[in-house]
Structures are given as structure tokens and as C-alpha cells.
Amino acid sequence: MWRSTIVLKxxxxxxxxxxxxxxxxxxxGNLKVFAGQEAFDGYSHHLRxxxxxxxxxxxxxWIIRVVLLVAVILxxxxxxxxxxxxxLATAGGGGQRYESTKARRGNQRTYASFTMRWGGVVxxxxxxxxxxxxxxxxISPGGASGSPYERVVNGFSIWWVxxxxxxxxxxxxxxxxHGVWAALASLGANTSQRRRRHLNVLxxxxxxxxxxxxxxxxxxxLFGLVG
Numbered sequence: 001m002w003r004s005t006i007v008l009k010x011x012x013x014x015x016x017x018x019x020x021x022x023x024x025x026x027x028x029g030n031l032k033v034f035a036g037q038e039a040f041d042g043y044s045h046h047l048r049x050x051x052x053x054x055x056x057x058x059x060x061x062w063i064i065r066v067v068l069l070v071a072v073i074l075x076x077x078x079x080x081x082x083x084x085x086x087x088l089a090t091a092g093g094g095g096q097r098y099e100s101t102k103a104r105r106g107n108q109r110t111y112a113s114f115t116m117r118w119g120g121v122v123x124x125x126x127x128x129x130x131x132x133x134x135x136x137x138x139i140s141p142g143g144a145s146g147s148p149y150e151r152v153v154n155g156f157s158i159w160w161v162x163x164x165x166x167x168x169x170x171x172x173x174x175x176x177x178h179g180v181w182a183a184l185a186s187l188g189a190n191t192s193q194r195r196r197r198h199l200n201v202l203x204x205x206x207x208x209x210x211x212x213x214x215x216x217x218x219x220x221x222l223f224g225l226v227g
Contacts, residue, residue, distance in 0.1 A: 005085065012078035013183035015071040020180060020206065022068055023172075027213040030152075033226055034217070037149040044148040079120065116178055119171040126168035156221035165218050173211035180206050 001007050032043050050060035132138040134151055141161050142154030155161050181203035190196055220226045 005082065008078045008082055009186040011074055012082070013186040015075040015078070016179050016183045018067065018071040019075065020176065020210075022064075023176075023210050023214075027210055030214060030217050033149065033152055034220070037147065040149040040152070041147055076120075076124075079117070083117065115171070115174050119175045122168060122171040123175060126164075126171070129164075130168075152217070153221055153227050156218040157227065159222065162218045162222045166215060169211050169214050172214075173207045176207040176210060177203055179203075 029043055029047075032040050047061050048058045052059075055063075129139075133141070133155060134148070137144060137146075137151065140151070140154070142156075142158050143150075145151050145154060156165070181199050184190065184199055184202070190199055217226065
């Protein structure tokens with residue numbers, strides 16, 4: 001089954017959409033920083049007590065982590081496998097793009113699609129840094145703290161932390177702009193010119209919503225609106 005390019009593209013699409021849903025939920029949680037320390041820390045604690053007593057402490061959180069890890073591994077595996085197949089099929093030269101009224105020479109690559117692979121690398125490196133900083137409390141720009149709220153405020157009070165976060169979120173935005181469209185197209189939604197326009201609008205809205213939603217808290221903290 002995994003020899004099928006179609007299966008790989010569908011698996012890549014589904015795993016990517018799972019990660020998009022997680023980003024939307026994570027963005028919602030980040031915005032709770034505007035409710036103050038008690039609300040933000042209470043939300044962080046609630047993530048570890050979800051499902052009790054049916055599940056053990058942090059049981060639901062670990063289920064979410066396992067699902068996300070499987071989705072990330074599957075997404076990367078499919079992406080690398082499809083890229084290698086493309087390189088082998090084109091002798092390393094890449095494929096000719098389809099000609100259209102907007103691109104007579106067959107070059108239709110958008111910036112978002114052009115940066116998908118390197119953008120994915122940037123995102124992966126940022127996720128590791130993000131976990132070390134705000135989840136595992138291993139590195140602590142601005143000062144270490146046992147409070148998730150204080151870790152967020154301490155870190156985003158530093159301009160270069162906000163700058164690095166912004167660069168990573170721009171990479172996420174471009175990745176989502178093309179990725180959401182490609183995922184839904186792989187799942188069969190791109191069946192007409194009208195639907196293609198709708199997919200483009202939806203992908204742009206999702207990319208902007210997540211990018212802006214994640215950037216609001218750090219800039220609010222940096223400019224003293226939260227803290």
C-alpha cells in the first residue's frame with residue numbers, strides 16, 4: 001500500500017490537517033495570556049487533568065502528544081518519499097510546470113509552494129526550540145519560572161525572542177498557505193474552477209488566522225500590553 005503515490009499524498013494530507021487542527025487549538029490557548037496569570041496557568045494545569053478520573057494524570061495530554069508525534073513522523077516520511085520519487089523520475093532536474101494563461105512557460109510556482117521544504121525544516125527546528133523553552137523549561141531567556149505564564153511573559157519581553165518567533169511563524173504561514181490547499185486538493189476537493197477559488201480563499205484565511213493569532217501575544221507582551 002505504501003508504494004502508492006496516491007496513498008502517500010492522502011496520508012500526508014490527513015496528517016497535515018491533524019496538525020492544523022492542533023495549531024488552532026494551541027493558538028486559542030495562547031490567547032488566554034490576555035486573561036492573566038491565574039487563568040493562563042489554570043488552563044495549562046487543566047491540560048494535565050483532562051479526562052480524570054477515567055484517565056490518569058496527564059493521560060489525555062499524552063494521547064494528544066502521541067497522535068501529534070505520529071502525524072509529524074508520517075507527514076515528514078511522506079514528504080521525503082514523494083520528493084525522492086520526483087527527483088528520481090526527473091533525473092534530479094524537477095518537473096516542468098503546467099502551462100496556463102498566467103504562465104506560458106509553465107512556471108506557476110508560488111512563493112509558498114517554492115519554500116515548502118525549507119520552510120518545513122525551519123518549522124521543525126523552531127518546534128524543538130519552542131519545546132525546550134516553554135514546555136520543558138530547559139532554556140529560559142528572560143528568566144526561568146515554574147509558572148507557564150511567567151515563562152511566556154519573560155521570554156517575549158526580549159526583542160530577539162519575538163523576532164525569532166516571528167520568522168518561524170511566517171514560515172508556518174507560508175507552509176499552511178500551500179499545505180492546506182494541497183491537502184484538500186489531494187483529498188478530492190479541487191474538482192472545478194469555482195472550488196479551486198474557494199480552496200485558495202480557505203487556505204489563505206487559515207494561514208492568516210493562525211499566523212496572526214500566534215503573533216498577537218508575543219507582540220502584546222513586548223510592547224507592555226501584557227505582563
